[in-house]
Amino acid sequence: MTSKTLSGNVRDAPKAGSGLAECVREKILEGLPFITGIRGGRIQLSLSRMLFRFRDWYTPNVKVEDDRIVLELKGDRSSIVLAAPPDGSSVSSQYKGPRGWILRKHLPTLESAFQSLLQECRKSMEERSATAIDSTMEGADYSRHLARVSFVSRIVLKSLMLANDEVIVRKGGLLSVLEDYIKEYGTKYRLLYISGTGPATFRLLFVDGKPVGAFVHTDGRDYYGVEADDKINEIEGLVRIKVYGSLEPPEEVLVA
Amino acid sequence: MTLKVRNPVVVAENGDVRFVWLGLDESEAEKGILANQYLLVADGEALLVDPGGYYVFERVYKNVVKYVDPEKVVGVFYSHQDPDVTGSLNIIEDFFPNAKVYVSAIWTRFLPHLGAVAGVKMVELPDTGATIRLGKRNLEAIPAHFLHSPGHFNLYVPDLKLLFTGDIGAAVFPEGEWYLYVENFDEHAKYMEWFHKRFMACRKALDKWLARVEKLDLEVIAPQHGAIFTGENTRRFIEWLRSLGPVGADILG
Ligand SMILES: [Fe+2]
Numbered sequence: 001m002t003s004k005t006l007s008g009n010v011r012d013a014p015k016a017g018s019g020l021a022e023c024v025r026e027k028i029l030e031g032l033p034f035i036t037g038i039r040g041g042r043i044q045l046s047l048s049r050m051l052f053r054f055r056d057w058y059t060p061n062v063k064v065e066d067d068r069i070v071l072e073l074k075g076d077r078s079s080i081v082l083a084a085p086p087d088g089s090s091v092s093s094q095y096k097g098p099r100g101w102i103l104r105k106h107l108p109t110l111e112s113a114f115q116s117l118l119q120e121c122r123k124s125m126e127e128r129s130a131t132a133i134d135s136t137m138e139g140a141d142y143s144r145h146l147a148r149v150s151f152v153s154r155i156v157l158k159s160l161m162l163a164n165d166e167v168i169v170r171k172g173g174l175l176s177v178l179e180d181y182i183k184e185y186g187t188k189y190r191l192l193y194i195s196g197t198g199p200a201t202f203r204l205l206f207v208d209g210k211p212v213g214a215f216v217h218t219d220g221r222d223y224y225g226v227e228a229d230d231k232i233n234e235i236e237g238l239v240r241i242k243v244y245g246s247l248e249p250p251e252e253v254l255v256a
Numbered sequence: 257m258t259l260k261v262r263n264p265v266v267v268a269e270n271g272d273v274r275f276v277w278l279g280l281d282e283s284e285a286e287k288g289i290l291a292n293q294y295l296l297v298a299d300g301e302a303l304l305v306d307p308g309g310y311y312v313f314e315r316v317y318k319n320v321v322k323y324v325d326p327e328k329v330v331g332v333f334y335s336h337q338d339p340d341v342t343g344s345l346n347i348i349e350d351f352f353p354n355a356k357v358y359v360s361a362i363w364t365r366f367l368p369h370l371g372a373v374a375g376v377k378m379v380e381l382p383d384t385g386a387t388i389r390l391g392k393r394n395l396e397a398i399p400a401h402f403l404h405s406p407g408h409f410n411l412y413v414p415d416l417k418l419l420f421t422g423d424i425g426a427a428v429f430p431e432g433e434w435y436l437y438v439e440n441f442d443e444h445a446k447y448m449e450w451f452h453k454r455f456m457a458c459r460k461a462l463d464k465w466l467a468r469v470e471k472l473d474l475e476v477i478a479p480q481h482g483a484i485f486t487g488e489n490t491r492r493f494i495e496w497l498r499s500l501g502p503v504g505a506d507i508l509g
């Protein structure tokens with residue numbers, strides 16, 4: 001796609017672009033801001049400035065034109081066009097219709113949403129193959145997954161809450177507290193998830209008693225894996241610890 | 257098109273007070289009864305309003321942190337006990353560690369069944385209502401019992417002249433259709449009728465609520481299901497409820 005040869009441009013760019021265009025088409029509802037209605041393939045956008053509001057129903061259309069991905073929103077009273085090269089750089093926008101002074105305020109937001117949408121599509125197309133490797137248990141590290149709400153909520157959803165305690169921890173003492181939980185529940189439940197809130201937030205994951213992921217959020221920063229282990233040692237004060245265990249096979253619960 | 261909107265919409269704003277709608281998911285189980293989750297932000301603090309079940313939590317969380325840090329979410333307002341309102345309680349404790357839960361006093365002994373929630377601080381709302389403090393503002397928890405839940409509260413935000421009405425005002429959209437703001441009231445009323453006739457307990461409860469709500473200065477009415485009423489449509493909605501006739505147990509033979 002970045003090839004400068006003529007054949008490269010002709011052969012590769014449209015192919016990559018059309019895949020992207022399809023992805024953008026699928027993700028319009030998720031990606032665009034200001035959506036306040038959906039009806040028969042059309043979307044309503046509401047934009048306001050001070051006390052004034054502008055609403056219109058649009059038919060979205062995504063196409064590839066001159067190596068650019070173009071999102072056209074044709075409305076009853078107005079139209080919006082967003083366009084960018086496949087890498088999402090240099091987004092351009094155009095608005096035609098009434099109340100331009102309201103719309104113009106929001107065009108930058110629409111542009112950056114379109115840019116993120118393109119970037120997200122590119123990323124998901126690249127990652128599609130990579131996640132398959134990740135789902136095998138052998139040597140897996142779920143530290144980064146633990147930062148994701150969706151991942152954690154799925155574990156909680158498929159688990160039983162085994163403990164919910166408030167513990168006063170001395171510096172360096174948290175690990176021995178955690179060990180006690182692992183000893184108590186680690187043999188019965190193949191998968192253990194331990195979360196803590198207090199001076200810092202931490203999330204730990206164990207399979208068959210062995211750590212497979214650690215995440216700590218403290219002082220506005222995220223730490224993963226070994227770095228997170230170090231931070232856990234520094235936690236002191238009042239900590240609420242919750243322990244969840246799952247009897248289901250870990251491979252099924254921990255789908256990335 | 258599936259009905260899944262990921263981005264939030266600011267519904268009402270006045271200075272440092274904002275009421276934000278947190279997006280939309282249509283799961284098959286909902287059969288068109290889509291649920292709204294909201295965030296009220298005032299002076300840097302925030303209150304989650306009917307944040308919903310597990311399956312919507314990721315979106316809700318991601319949208320909340322666009323407006324405030326999770327530590328600044330100091331409360332969760334539950335209009336009532338239903339799973340589409342309270343389902344994610346267990347996980348809320350992990351992600352919003354400073355949030356107290358405001359819910360009718362009759363439900364606090366049932367909510368622990370959602371999982372051990374010993375760490376959650378429950379604030380019991382008495383039947384007569386209560387004032388909730390958020391930032392520098394006072395909010396009013398207004399009784400709306402038996403509409404439909406026997407322990408049901410609305411939330412009035414004076415700075416925005418906004419009333420969150422829980423299940424009152426719920427609408428069931430036809431398949432593939434959804435909108436956030438009511439534009440054609442008469443059309444919209446058709447989508448509300450069944451729910452109100454079937455779910456609201458009785459006319460007496462509705463009349464009692466109407467008598468109280470009619471005294472409020474209102475610009476926005478935001479329900480937990482269906483669409484938001486603004487301006488003139490808030491008055492039309494109240495009139496519609498008054499003329500709805502018998503509901504619930506009144507209709508039983
Ligand atoms: Fe309900």
Ligand SMILES: [Fe+2]
Pocket residue numbers: 338340341422423480481
């Ligand atoms: Fe509901």
